[in-house]
Amino acid sequence: MIRIIVDGVVVTLLAVVLTLSVVTWMKAGSLEAQLATVQKGLRETNKKIAESEDHAKTADAGASHGALDAPHWGYEGEMNPANWGSAFxxxxxxQAxxxxDIRGPFEKSDQSIRLDYKPTPLKVLNNGHTIQATVGAGSTMTVNGTAFELLQFHFHRPSExxxxxxxxxxxxxxxxxxxxxKLAVVGVxxxxxxxxxxxxxxxxNAPQKEGPEVAVPGAEINxxxxLPARLDYYSFEGSLTTPPCTEGVTFYILKSASDISLAQxxxxxxxxNARPIQPLNGRRITAN
Ligand SMILES: [Zn+2]
Incomplete structure (x- = not known):
């Protein structure tokens, strides 16, 4: 990919150099002037190649943090949530x-949800933004008869x-x-x-630093x-809470909380690692 871009720059600039040479030759007719123009063109070509390679190095560094060529983002510093829109x-x-912020009055939800989660081999990932447990096939959520497969769950502090x-x-x-x-997120x-x-x-088993997924042999989690005992929920249409913030994600935030210790x-x-609250822009929040 990077090689193709560099090659493209070379081809384009050689074409420019050639055109300039011909124009100069026609106008000036002086061998020295032609040479000077060609050399100037070559210097510029070399400069462009050097710039391309610098850019390629930056892109490679970004790749280790996620998708190929994806810009860095985070919760503080230059690419904090207020600036995610500059790259995503x-x-x-x-608008969704x-x-x-979940607050009433709520419309009555017309959706019935069923969660059917099964024990799964323990696989833990630190992706640089959160700790995630990857879930094997077989755990599902059913919404009004449509099945959704549980892919993973991850954590935010404080709650988003x-x-x-x-x-x-x-x-x-x-x-x-x-x-x-279609994506659906259950928030506990x-x-x-x-x-x-x-x-x-x-x-x-969670790595303290970003790195590859850790599979723990013989260990399972359920x-x-x-989940809390009661599965009553608030629901709204929203987005991924991390870049690229893709919309069309339905959220079900359970009304009852589960416990976690202070030490944990x-x-x-x-x-x-919580994105700030986003405006509803007329969206309705339902509850069952
Ligand atoms: Zn999340």
Whole structure:
């Protein structure tokens, strides 16, 4: 890819040099003038190639943090959430962005959801933005008869969603996808309380720094153990809460929270990884 871009620059600039040479030859007729022009053109060509290679190095460095050639982003510094839109337009211009502040009055939800999560081999990823548990096939969510497969769940501190203006200590986002490619996220708010056994397994194997996924031989977790007893929810249409902030994601934030201990909250390697609250822009929040 990078080689093709550099080659493209060379071809274009050689064409420019050639054209300039011919024009100069026709106008000046002096051999010295022709040579000077060709040499100037070559110097410029070399400069462009050097610039391309510099750009290629920068792009390679970015690749280790996620998608190929994806710009850096984060929760602080130059590429903090207020500036995500400069590299990921939907983050800046989208009208149905997540997270939101959940407050009533609520319309009655017409959706029935069923969660059927199964034990899964423990696979933990630190992607530089969160800790994620990757879930094997077989755990599903059913919304009005449509099946969504649970792909992964991950954590934010504090919770990204607020209820009546207030965040919880943390939130776990369970990310599901239907056969048609539609995304649905179940949010389980985590409040300070008892030790959370699923979190204990994940934290014990989570790399402190960004790196490849860690598969823990013989270890299993059951995502169902993360769920509170009651599954009543608030629901709204939103987006990925991280770049590229793609919209068309349905959220179900459970009204009941699950426990996580203070020590577990403190041990999460990301001090703050919550995108700020986004405007509703007329969206309705439903509740069941
Ligand atoms: Zn999330």
């Amino acid at each position: 337009p939907v983050c800046g211009t989208g 962005q997540s997270p939101v 969603e607020h209820v009546n203006g207030k965040p919880s200590a943390m939130v776990a986002h369970f990310v599901h996808r239907s056969a048609a490619g 708010l985590l409040k300070e309380g008892k030790d959370n056994p699923v979190v204990r397994s994940i934290w014990a 995502p169902a153990s993360m 909250i403190d041990a999460f390697p990301f001090k703050a």
